[in-house]
Amino acid sequence: MTAALLASNLFAWSLQVLLLITAGGLLCAAFRVHAPRPRLIFHQALLVCAVLLPLAFVRSPRPDAREGGVFVTQGPATARAPHARGLPLNGSEAVLAIIAAGAAIRLIGIALGMWRLRRMQNNGERIHDLPAPARMAQAELHTFAEFYINGEITGPVTYGLRNPVVLLPPGFLDASPDAQRSIICHELIHVRRNDWPFTLVEEAVRALFWFHPAIWWLLAQIQLTREQVVDQETIGHTRDRDGYLQTLLAIAAARLQPDLAPAPLFLRRRHLARRVAAINEGARMSMRRLVTTLAGMAPLFAAAAVLGWQAFPLTAANPVDSPGVEVMPNDNAFRVLHRTGVEYPPAAAAAHIGGYVVASVTLDEKGNVVDAHIVSGPQALRSAVLSSVLKWHFDPEQRLPENRTFEIGVRFTAPATGELAAPVRDWTAEPSSATVGNIDVSRLPATLQDKAATVLRGHEGETMSADQLRELGAALRAVDSHLRLAYFNEDGKTTLQAVLDTGAGQADLAERRTDSDAPRRIRVGGNVQQMNLVEKVAPVYPAEAKQAHLQGSVRFIALIGDDGRVKKLTVVSGHPLLVTAAEDAVRNWVYRPTLLNGNPVEVVTQIDVNFTLSQ
Numbered sequence: 001m002t003a004a005l006l007a008s009n010l011f012a013w014s015l016q017v018l019l020l021i022t023a024g025g026l027l028c029a030a031f032r033v034h035a036p037r038p039r040l041i042f043h044q045a046l047l048v049c050a051v052l053l054p055l056a057f058v059r060s061p062r063p064d065a066r067e068g069g070v071f072v073t074q075g076p077a078t079a080r081a082p083h084a085r086g087l088p089l090n091g092s093e094a095v096l097a098i099i100a101a102g103a104a105i106r107l108i109g110i111a112l113g114m115w116r117l118r119r120m121q122n123n124g125e126r127i128h129d130l131p132a133p134a135r136m137a138q139a140e141l142h143t144f145a146e147f148y149i150n151g152e153i154t155g156p157v158t159y160g161l162r163n164p165v166v167l168l169p170p171g172f173l174d175a176s177p178d179a180q181r182s183i184i185c186h187e188l189i190h191v192r193r194n195d196w197p198f199t200l201v202e203e204a205v206r207a208l209f210w211f212h213p214a215i216w217w218l219l220a221q222i223q224l225t226r227e228q229v230v231d232q233e234t235i236g237h238t239r240d241r242d243g244y245l246q247t248l249l250a251i252a253a254a255r256l257q258p259d260l261a262p263a264p265l266f267l268r269r270r271h272l273a274r275r276v277a278a279i280n281e282g283a284r285m286s287m288r289r290l291v292t293t294l295a296g297m298a299p300l301f302a303a304a305a306v307l308g309w310q311a312f313p314l315t316a317a318n319p320v321d322s323p324g325v326e327v328m329p330n331d332n333a334f335r336v337l338h339r340t341g342v343e344y345p346p347a348a349a350a351a352h353i354g355g356y357v358v359a360s361v362t363l364d365e366k367g368n369v370v371d372a373h374i375v376s377g378p379q380a381l382r383s384a385v386l387s388s389v390l391k392w393h394f395d396p397e398q399r400l401p402e403n404r405t406f407e408i409g410v411r412f413t414a415p416a417t418g419e420l421a422a423p424v425r426d427w428t429a430e431p432s433s434a435t436v437g438n439i440d441v442s443r444l445p446a447t448l449q450d451k452a453a454t455v456l457r458g459h460e461g462e463t464m465s466a467d468q469l470r471e472l473g474a475a476l477r478a479v480d481s482h483l484r485l486a487y488f489n490e491d492g493k494t495t496l497q498a499v500l501d502t503g504a505g506q507a508d509l510a511e512r513r514t515d516s517d518a519p520r521r522i523r524v525g526g527n528v529q530q531m532n533l534v535e536k537v538a539p540v541y542p543a544e545a546k547q548a549h550l551q552g553s554v555r556f557i558a559l560i561g562d563d564g565r566v567k568k569l570t571v572v573s574g575h576p577l578l579v580t581a582a583e584d585a586v587r588n589w590v591y592r593p594t595l596l597n598g599n600p601v602e603v604v605t606q607i608d609v610n611f612t613l614s615q
Contacts, residue, residue, distance in 0.1 A: 321343075337393045348384075357410045369389055391482075432465070438493075439460060476498055539581045565591075
């Protein structure tokens with residue numbers, strides 16, 4: 001995956017997460033989910049969805065997304081050479097570098113926090129003989145931990161999973177028995193709930209996505225609601241709400257240490273007001289109301305998730321190009337529905353020939369490439385690009401140039417020895433009959449999968465003749481002209497797989513392709529086509545134009561047949577007095593037939609006829 005594609009996906013993911021978290025926060029407020037426990041579960045589930053749900057769709061981007069990481073440029077394609085060592089990064093790489101650096105700094109901060117906790121434990125004084133309230137709390141909760149007094153902290157801190165440790169400030173030993181019991185109960189409930197590993201995971205998420213404000217907001221809500229849940233459980237155990245509130249306020253009156261340790265703190269000052277309010281309100285939700293609330297929120301949240309996925313789709317890296325081939329990305333990109341892979345010519349790779357090939361393509365109204373010609377690039381690489389782009393299929397509903405013509409840039413970097421040979425599945429030729437084992441549509445774009453499955457579904461276990469298989473293939477082509485039916489023998493049964501006729505990894509399809517499937521028309525530059533002109537009729541200078549001392553150029557777009565004769569002329573520019581004479585002459589020109597892969601093809605080219613008066 002290129003830096004540009006990764007940066008684009010990261011931006012799309014950020015927008016998806018922003019939409020999901022915003023929708024979740026609004027739904028939580030609209031349905032009045034005020035009870036701490038269900039609120040905590042909802043926020044944790046929201047975090048999991050925000051981080052993982054967008055990634056679930058990266059392999060199946062919607063077809064109007066840029067599938068396969070293909071970006072087609074409008075206007076002249078700019079070949080971007082690999083960055084030399086020491087040169088500045090481009091925009092995408094710079095953004096990714098900043099994000100990676102920020103994540104690394106945050107992760108280092110977590111490691112330093114772990115070291116700080118361990119140092120505090122080593123520098124602290126272990127309490128071997130706990131006060132009676134603390135021993136009573138341990139016995140009642142059936143939860144145990146090691147307790148240390150450390151003068152560097154002003155509030156309790158709990159960490160550790162197998163051997164949990166509670167760090168206590170020196171003032172703990174001077175506190176009242178009720179306060180000691182409240183503090184110990186609070187920390188032991190954290191231990192019993194295994195909150196510390198959850199805190200570590202949340203801090204890791206914060207480090208990786210430090211740039212996303214919605215993630216920070218959600219993590220703050222999780223931390224707050226977790227403490228509110230522990231507050232409720234502590235009060236339920238001690239049955240002393242007023243005493244617990246007094247303990248909170250007493251700790252808040254002290255100078256709280258900075259939040260540097262990756263561990264749940266007894267109190268964060270910014271949470272004090274909301275924790276006190278929650279304790280006073282004692283919010284609860286009945287099971288009936290909880291079920292009703294979840295039933296109402298689930299479809300709305302699912303709709304928000306689908307909206308985010310459709311509005312900001314992620315793009316999977318293109319798997320079809322040969323190693324060393326990269327279709328150049330560009331900000332002004334046209335969406336491609338599906339395309340063939342660009343193969344690195346073995347002879348060129350063996351000779352270590354690389355470089356940039358720029359192809360100009362013209363689309364029809366359905367988005368298929370009908371004309372193409374190479375603008376620039378090494379001769380040994382041109383045919384590979386041309387034969388590929390002629391089979392590409394673009395989204396016809398997007399905004400295209402008026403003439404539906406633009407350029408595509410492809411970079412070739414000679415791969416190391418042995419990298420060109422890609423594993424190819426052992427496809428078989430069309431069988432005379434086949435017992436269908438499985439139906440596979442997984443290699444198709446998302447929108448074509450359902451349509452192809454509809455055509456193929458129901459034939460599992462059926463023995464089909466060659467004519468029936470051909471009918472099935474024709475039904476697939478009726479769905480999309482690029483679809484083909486491939487066969488694969490496995491354990492005595494035949495797997496039917498719907499595939500795009502890309503020619504990459506499907507040797508059988510390439511061998512069975514008929515002449516009618518080959519490209520019949522290409523676009524060639526005027527200077528190149530001029531070299532193939534074998535019969536040229538000179539235009540007659542119109543008398544009216546001479547009398548008016550009129551001179552200039554007439555430009556045509558010409559369609560030259562596969563026999564080399566001019567089939568169609570379209571006037572692009574020129575004075576009306578000169579056009580007729582030029583057209584009468586050019587229609588009688590004859591060219592040497594243009595061959596593509598050994599077959600004659602039609603050619604679209606530009607012809608300029610110049611009229612100049614002698615001095």
